[in-house]
Amino acid sequence: MAEHNHHHSHPLPVREADRGGTTIPSRNVDGPEPAAHQHHNHAQGHEDRDDHAVHSHGQHAGHSTAMFKDRFWLTLALSVPVVYFSPMFGHLLGYMPPEFPGSAWIPPVLGTVIFLYGGMPFLKGGLNELKSRQPGMMLLISMAITVAFAASWATSLRIGNFDLDFWWELALLVAIMLLGHWIEMRALGSAQGALDALAALLPDEAERITGTGVEIVSVSELRTGDKVLVRSGARMPADGTIVDGQAEVDESMITGESKTVLRGVGDPVVAGTVATDNTVRVTVTAVGDDTALAGIQRLVAEAQASSSKAQALADRAAAFLFYFATIAGIITFIAWTLLGSLPEAVTRTVTVLVIACPHALGLAIPLVIAISTEQAARAGVLIKNRIALERMRTVDVVLFDKTGTLTRGEPEVSNAATTEGGHTDDLLALAAAVESDSEHPVARAIVRAAHHKGLQLPNAEGFTSMTGRGVRATVEGRTVQVGGPALLRELGLSEPESLAASTLEWMKRGAAVLHVIDGDRVLGAVSLEDAIRPESRQAVAALQSRGVKVAMITGDATQVANAVGAELNIDEVFAEVLPADKDKKVADLQARGMKVAMVGDGVNDSPALARAEVGIAIGAGTDVAMESAGVILAGNDPRAVMSMVDLSRASYAKMWQNLVWATGYNVIAVPLAAGVLAFAGIVLSPAAGAVLMSVSTIVVALNAQLLRRVKLNPSQVR
Numbered sequence: 001m002a003e004h005n006h007h008h009s010h011p012l013p014v015r016e017a018d019r020g021g022t023t024i025p026s027r028n029v030d031g032p033e034p035a036a037h038q039h040h041n042h043a044q045g046h047e048d049r050d051d052h053a054v055h056s057h058g059q060h061a062g063h064s065t066a067m068f069k070d071r072f073w074l075t076l077a078l079s080v081p082v083v084y085f086s087p088m089f090g091h092l093l094g095y096m097p098p099e100f101p102g103s104a105w106i107p108p109v110l111g112t113v114i115f116l117y118g119g120m121p122f123l124k125g126g127l128n129e130l131k132s133r134q135p136g137m138m139l140l141i142s143m144a145i146t147v148a149f150a151a152s153w154a155t156s157l158r159i160g161n162f163d164l165d166f167w168w169e170l171a172l173l174v175a176i177m178l179l180g181h182w183i184e185m186r187a188l189g190s191a192q193g194a195l196d197a198l199a200a201l202l203p204d205e206a207e208r209i210t211g212t213g214v215e216i217v218s219v220s221e222l223r224t225g226d227k228v229l230v231r232s233g234a235r236m237p238a239d240g241t242i243v244d245g246q247a248e249v250d251e252s253m254i255t256g257e258s259k260t261v262l263r264g265v266g267d268p269v270v271a272g273t274v275a276t277d278n279t280v281r282v283t284v285t286a287v288g289d290d291t292a293l294a295g296i297q298r299l300v301a302e303a304q305a306s307s308s309k310a311q312a313l314a315d316r317a318a319a320f321l322f323y324f325a326t327i328a329g330i331i332t333f334i335a336w337t338l339l340g341s342l343p344e345a346v347t348r349t350v351t352v353l354v355i356a357c358p359h360a361l362g363l364a365i366p367l368v369i370a371i372s373t374e375q376a377a378r379a380g381v382l383i384k385n386r387i388a389l390e391r392m393r394t395v396d397v398v399l400f401d402k403t404g405t406l407t408r409g410e411p412e413v414s415n416a417a418t419t420e421g422g423h424t425d426d427l428l429a430l431a432a433a434v435e436s437d438s439e440h441p442v443a444r445a446i447v448r449a450a451h452h453k454g455l456q457l458p459n460a461e462g463f464t465s466m467t468g469r470g471v472r473a474t475v476e477g478r479t480v481q482v483g484g485p486a487l488l489r490e491l492g493l494s495e496p497e498s499l500a501a502s503t504l505e506w507m508k509r510g511a512a513v514l515h516v517i518d519g520d521r522v523l524g525a526v527s528l529e530d531a532i533r534p535e536s537r538q539a540v541a542a543l544q545s546r547g548v549k550v551a552m553i554t555g556d557a558t559q560v561a562n563a564v565g566a567e568l569n570i571d572e573v574f575a576e577v578l579p580a581d582k583d584k585k586v587a588d589l590q591a592r593g594m595k596v597a598m599v600g601d602g603v604n605d606s607p608a609l610a611r612a613e614v615g616i617a618i619g620a621g622t623d624v625a626m627e628s629a630g631v632i633l634a635g636n637d638p639r640a641v642m643s644m645v646d647l648s649r650a651s652y653a654k655m656w657q658n659l660v661w662a663t664g665y666n667v668i669a670v671p672l673a674a675g676v677l678a679f680a681g682i683v684l685s686p687a688a689g690a691v692l693m694s695v696s697t698i699v700v701a702l703n704a705q706l707l708r709r710v711k712l713n714p715s716q717v718r
Contacts, residue, residue, distance in 0.1 A: 065182065068121070072178035075118035078110045079171035086168035107167035108156040115149045118174040121181070137318040140356070141177050143325070145170055147353040162343065164350050176697060181366070206237035209281065219287075226284045232277055236269045238287045245280035246439065249273050264439045317364075317663050325356030325670060332674040344675075351673045351684070355692075356666060364658035367704035372651040379643050379712035380634035388614045388630025392648035394595050395614060397571075398543055398641060399586060401600035402554035402564060403530060405618050405638060409601075411442050412531035413449035414511060417502040418524035427524040429455040431516045434473040434482050437463040442512065443471070445528055446482075470514070481517045488515060488522070499525050510560025532567060539638040540568050546645060549594075553577055553585055553608075583607035599641055616641060643712040650710045658700045665696045 083089050085106045090097045097103070119142070126142025129135050151164035207214045209227040219237045222228065227243065230236055236249075246264035251273045260276055263269055269282060271291040288294065329352045336345030373383050383389050403409050416424040432450035435443035436457060450457060460473040460480075469490060470483020481487060488495065495503065495515070499522070503513045506527035516523045540550045551572040554561050561575035574585050582600075586608045589596050598605070598612035609615030609629045617629035618636055633640045669692055671677075672684035684692075 068178055068182035071118050071121070072175060072182050075114050075171070075175045075178055078114050078118075079168075079175050082107045082110045082114065082171040083168040086165060088165040089168045104156075107165070108153065111149070111152060111167040111170055114171050114174050115145060118178055119145045119149075122174075122177060135319045135322040136316075140318045140322045140325070141173070143322065144354050144356060145173055147350055148173070151350040151354070160343065160346065162347060162350075164347060166350075166354055169354060203235045203237050207231070222284055222287045224284055224287065224290075228282050228284060229279065230275050230282055231279045232275060234275060236271050236273050236275070236282065238271045238282075238284045239291045240269055240282040240284045240286075242267050242269060242280050243283050245278055247275040247278035247280050250276050262444060317659050321356055321663060321666055324666070325353055328356070328670050328674055329353045336675065348673065348675050352670055355669055355673055364662050364700055364704075365655055367701060368651050368654045368658065368707065371704055371707045372647055375707060375710065375712055376644075376647055379640065380637075381640055381644060381647075381712070382632040382634060383630075384632055385630035388616075389644070389648050390652060391595070391613050392597065392631075392644050393652050395548060395597040395645070396594040397549040397551055397589055398597045398599060399551045399553055399589065399608075399612070400570075400638065401582075401598075401605050401608075402552050402556065402561065404601040404636075405599055406536040406552060406564065406568065407530040407532050409530065411445040411512065411528040413445055413526055414529045414531075415502070415506060415527040416524065417499055419496050419498050419522060422524055424524070425453065425455055427516055428453065428526065429457055430475060430480060430518075430523070431482050431514070431526060433457040433460040433475050434463075434471055434480050434516075436460060437473070438465060438471055440465075440471075442514070442528060446514075446526065478518055482514055483517075484512070484514055487517070491517065491520065493517065493520065493522060495525075496522055503527070508559055509563045510557055532564060533636075533638065535637050535639045536568055539642055540570060542639065542642040543645070544569075544571070546642075548645065551589070553582055583611045586611045597641070599638065601636075614644075616644070646710055647712060650707055654704055654707055657703055661700055661703070662696060665692065 085097045085103060087097065122138050122141040122145065125138030126140075129139040148166040148170040151162065152166045152170060154160055155162050155164045156167075203219060205216050206219050206222055207229040208217045208222065209229055214229055222238050228237060228240070230247075232247070242263055242265055244265065246262060248260035249263045249269060250260050251270065263280070268285070269280075271286075286292070329349045332352050333345050333349040336342075336348050339345075369386065372389065373386075376383050376389070400406050413428070416428055418424055418427050428446070428450050432447045432455070435446045437460070438444075458475050460475045462472075462474045464472045466472060466481075466483070466487070470481055470487045472479065472481045474480075481491075499515075503525050506513055509529065511527040511529045513525055513527050515525045543550050549571045550568075551574065552561065552565055552568075552570045553574040554564075555577055556575060558575040561573050564570075565573035577585060582605060586596050586598055590611075590613075596612040597614040597616060598608045599616045599618055600606075600609055601618045605617075609617065614631065615629035616631045616633060618633045618638065618640075631644060669684060672682065675683050677683070
């Protein structure tokens with residue numbers, strides 16, 4: 001009952017500074033609502049975000065994922081009989097397509113349906129590119145399928161006695177290009193799917209507290225301001241703030257951290273997280289589309305529409321191939337006509353124009369984007385903006401915000417010292433006994449340290465909190481107090497000389513120092529510091545080993561910042577930086593010619609995250625910082641930044657390899673199809689050109705799959 005009563009007498013934890021010790025910076029849990037909450041008017045249902053997400057810019061203007069998907073599957077189904085009944089394909093594989101009345105018209109009829117239905121997005125896109133005089137992928141595809149369509153009909157109708165049966169090639173080209181565009185538009189589909197799976201973990205019902213008791217209601221009926229009862233083992237039905245009770249909460253679905261987090265009165269909780277050990281009462285602050293989880297889902301949806309320099313690279317390659325093919329086609333037609341062979345001129349020109357659009361180019365970038373974003377999502381990295389992933393490989397320095405990023409953002413007992421004759425374990429057990437009824441972060445840290453050491457705590461009674469000074473309790477008949485310098489001054493006590501040397505050294509490092517006092521005797525002191533994450537050392541070393549500098553920025557005093565910087569071997573430390581000035585430090589680094597990746601977790605980091613070349617928010621779903629970041633780390637492991645660097649470099653390499661292969665194939669195949677080596681008896685037939693194009697596609701697809709070998713697990717970072 002003592003603990004329960006304490007909740008009501010002290011509804012909010014006291015800040016560290018109020019305890020009389022040196023202030024320990026901690027994460028802002030009571031700041032403004034996450035941006036995800038502020039922009040709920042832009043929310044859409046899952047279908048709108050995914051299968052029916054309509055793009056409003058670029059080559060996909062007015063097109064949806066569902067449209068490409070539907071057209072791909074129908075086109076693929078129609079392509080099977082077209083390919084099977086194609087005389088050219090049959091001749092290529094050495095079989096005779098079955099003949100029956102009307103069998104010869106299967107490829108032309110179905111091929112026409114494929115051209116008009118499956119090819120329509122490309123024909124419209126090509127026309128738009130032609131009007132804007134910006135040839136790209138759409139115009140290249142539409143040129144190839146239009147020429148193949150016209151030439152195939154001429155062959156089917158026996159006009160001009162041409163042997164240009166490209167129905168099977170037309171069908172496969174349209175099907176593969178639809179597949180490529182579908183893959184590209186679903187590039188972040190795996191991340192969305194993972195988040196949808198998390199959303200499915202939300203409970204269907206909640207226990208709402210009323211004036212007469214508790215009623216079971218659907219989660220959809222909850223409103224902001226409602227109070228709900230969350231029992232041990234149950235999930236939070238909505239975002240909220242704990243108003244009574246405390247519990248160890250499993251937040252792994254949001255943060256990726258498997259370790260539970262102690263949440264008490266005044267602490268925020270997120271929808272879907274689990275109260276593992278106790279019952280708590282929560283006031284609802286956000287429901288439905290306003291929750292943090294829904295906010296993350298919207299960010300992923302926004303990423304689907306983000307522009308990409310890599311895709312622009314593919315469009316430039318397509319523009320080059322369009323001009324290359326057009327000029328090669330004109331030269332081919334003129335040359336063969338002058339040689340007196342008009343039928344051969346038409347055959348060669350059509351072959352050049354059809355095979356000028358490689359299947360591989362349509363898949364070169366989308367496959368890499370799809371696999372890289374899928375791999376990132378599996379590693380807990382949500383890529384909000386593709387450009388951020390592409391830029392990561394060029395970053396010269398990674399600027400980490402200290403508190404909550406390189407450090408845990410919560411106090412931890414670092415040292416203890418006693419006056420002559422005392423034992424530090426006894427001192428820690430006594431301090432923990434006094435603090436055991438307190439919800440303050442400092443108290444939790446002391447109790448946690450005692451439990452970690454397996455110490456037996458003596459019984460404490462009559463707990464009293466003395467705001468700004470410390471706490472007091474009766475332990476085995478003795479009045480024991482724990483507090484900082486303000487408590488010593490109030491009691492008229494001075495610190496024993498035997499402690500002074502230790503406490504002075506602790507304070508120089510920026511640690512909070514609390515004294516344990518029995519009556520009028522100072523028994524000893526404990527120091528508390530913001531604990532450095534063990535993973536931070538690995539993250540810093542791994543970045544430096546790859547030629548990337550590491551800097552740290554904090555509002556802490558210089559001695560505190562330098563102590564952390566020295567321990568982590570950080571290249572440059574910015575200390576005593578006001579929140580409003582963080583982005584200026586990013587600008588300073590950029591002015592020195594550096595490309596900056598900023599990693600932060602707080603509301604105050606948002607301007608710096610936006611200014612940096614790459615903004616990375618750590619600990620997704622809890623801060624407005626993620627609105628300004630291009631990349632969101634679902635967990636709190638700084639080593640995931642290294643995974644980003646590795647993935648960025650690997651995916652960029654794969655994009656270039658695929659583009660070089662797809663474009664290089666054309667540079668060689670088009671002249672051969674044009675007949676430049678005809679004098680030597682080497683001529684690339686339409687069938688052979690089409691087969692080589694398919695082989696090129698397979699090579700690109702297999703090469704992209706090699707991205708799956710990149711190890712992104714933060715624990716495997718070296």
